[in-house]
Amino acid sequence: MTRPRLSVSLVGLGYVGLCTAVSFASRGFDTLGADIDRGRVEQIGKGRAPFREPGLDKLLRLGLRSKRLMVTGDVSKVAGTDVIFITVGTPSNPDGSINLGYVESATRQIGTSIRDEPDYRLVVVKSTVTPGTTSSTLKPILEETSEKKAGVKLGLCTNPEFLREGSAIQDALHPDKLVIGAVNKESGSRLAKLYRTFYLRRPPPTILTTPDTAELIKYSSNAFLATKVSYINTIANIAQQIPGVDVEKVAEAVGLDPRIGRLFLKAGPGYGGSCFHKDLQAIIAFSQKLGYKPTLLETVEEVNEQQATKVVSLAETLLGSLIDKRVAVLGLAFKKDTDDTREAASLRVIENLKKKGAQVVAYDPMAMPNARQVLGRTVEFAKNQRSAIKGADCCIIMTEWDQFRKLKGKDYAQSMKTPNIVDARRLYTPEDLEGLKFRAIGLGHDTH
Numbered sequence: 490m491t492r493p494r495l496s497v498s499l500v501g502l503g504y505v506g507l508c509t510a511v512s513f514a515s516r517g518f519d520t521l522g523a524d525i526d527r528g529r530v531e532q533i534g535k536g537r538a539p540f541r542e543p544g545l546d547k548l549l550r551l552g553l554r555s556k557r558l559m560v561t562g563d564v565s566k567v568a569g570t571d572v573i574f575i576t577v578g579t580p581s582n583p584d585g586s587i588n589l590g591y592v593e594s595a596t597r598q599i600g601t602s603i604r605d606e607p608d609y610r611l612v613v614v615k616s617t618v619t620p621g622t623t624s625s626t627l628k629p630i631l632e633e634t635s636e637k638k639a640g641v642k643l644g645l646c647t648n649p650e651f652l653r654e655g656s657a658i659q660d661a662l663h664p665d666k667l668v669i670g671a672v673n674k675e676s677g678s679r680l681a682k683l684y685r686t687f688y689l690r691r692p693p694p695t696i697l698t699t700p701d702t703a704e705l706i707k708y709s710s711n712a713f714l715a716t717k718v719s720y721i722n723t724i725a726n727i728a729q730q731i732p733g734v735d736v737e738k739v740a741e742a743v744g745l746d747p748r749i750g751r752l753f754l755k756a757g758p759g760y761g762g763s764c765f766h767k768d769l770q771a772i773i774a775f776s777q778k779l780g781y782k783p784t785l786l787e788t789v790e791e792v793n794e795q796q797a798t799k800v801v802s803l804a805e806t807l808l809g810s811l812i813d814k815r816v817a818v819l820g821l822a823f824k825k826d827t828d829d830t831r832e833a834a835s836l837r838v839i840e841n842l843k844k845k846g847a848q849v850v851a852y853d854p855m856a857m858p859n860a861r862q863v864l865g866r867t868v869e870f871a872k873n874q875r876s877a878i879k880g881a882d883c884c885i886i887m888t889e890w891d892q893f894r895k896l897k898g899k900d901y902a903q904s905m906k907t908p909n910i911v912d913a914r915r916l917y918t919p920e921d922l923e924g925l926k927f928r929a930i931g932l933g934h935d936t937h
């Protein structure tokens with residue numbers, strides 16, 4: 490006999506919601522995805538994911554075909570499921586602090602819809618929220634709108650996610666940990682039980698704690714990762730000043746210390762993406778409100794912001810003034826294998842280049858539609874990587890797409906007006922581009 494499974498639902502079919510939904514459906518759970526954006530729901534219902542993510546399209550189609558996954562524009566429908574995840578966005582306010590508007594309204598909708606529900610309902614906050622939100626803000630909203638008391642036929646947990654774009658499905662199916670912050674014992678046990686069913690053979694280490702601690706864990710993770718990137722970029726900028734020194738060698742050796750670890754020590758143009766900047770700003774604002782100024786985290790952000798100017802100054806060491814220079818920017822996505830340009834370093838670099846009077850021609854294999862929305866007509870978009878470098882005075886590599894490696898030294902030499910290359914992602918070794926004028930982040934260079 491097959492085990493009866495709990496049904497799950499997700500309110501908010503953005504990145505986290507949709508990837509989590511298809512993962513639940515793929516493990517045999519009856520899954521309902523809900524979103525107030527009916528256009529998005531319709532598109533997803535036809536099997537078309539609104540963003541690119543490896544493995545997502547396949548699991549989405551399989552889920553829909555097997556009817557394990559259903560989608561709806563009517564959020565109240567989630568009332569019929571055992572476990573209701575909140576996966577709506579938590580954008581920034583203009584001062585960097587977190588905007589809880591969507592989470593609060595999702596909580597209100599869920600509460601209202603489960604009011605007459607006789608069975609136990611577990612509500613799980615997966616959206617990234619600052620410490621205290623679940624217990625002090627969402628719990629009262631949920632209790633008021635549902636007319637139930639947490640603990641009596643109503644459970645509430647916070648359960649942050651740690652999905653990376655580009656490997657979100659893999660991360661959802663094989664996470665390195667589960668963090669469950671429960672408002673009471675029963676809520677925590679019920680969520681842990683759900684995950685035991687999900688990860689039947691290999692359940693990940695599980696941290697069972699309070700909602701406040703779980704919320705801080707999420708921010709601490711992202712803040713630490715961002716710190717690692719700004720740290721190695723700082724070392725890269727020092728290495729840059731010392732001829733013959735390469736930050737990659739330094740990182741390799743430093744990373745062998747198990748207390749440090751080798752991951753997330755790749756120097757580059759600075760971090761981007763939907764999480765790091767937003768979450769750092771949110772935790773900084775949160776902390777300041779409590780009366781503590783988190784200088785370290787403020788500096789991590791400052792270093793990241795400055796890294797874009799370092800990239801541009803490498804172009805200047807090759808070209809001198811950038812006025813009216815044609816600069817090809819290869820890569821717009823904040824990292825490879827995604828079409829996401831949110832907070833991408835490429836945008837900061839392009840803004841800088843434009844300020845300095847350069848003409849920018851850009852190319853990205855996936856992210857051009859998104860980049861166009863931000864950059865409009867301020868830059869020229871090339872059809873492919875070869876046409877991007879054609880006639881250019883300088884080429885800056887901003888995203889580590891594998892396909893950029895297909896461009897060899899001779900391609901740059903033949904196509905460009907003057908073959909000046911700035912490698913902000915360390916795709917090439919100096920030997921690869923011998924004979925060309927080449928600068929790379931964190932590679933100390935003789936200036937003569």
Ligand code: UDX
Binds near residue numbers: 711714759763
């Ligand atoms: C990140 C976290 O990794 C994930 O756990 C969280 O849930 C969401 O935020 P993501 O934004 O998808 O995930 O990107 P990630 O792969 O972490 O990279 C973030 C940025 O840091 C990228 O711009 C990347 O290029 C940069 N980075 C990363 C470096 O510059 N060097 C590194 O060594 C690693």
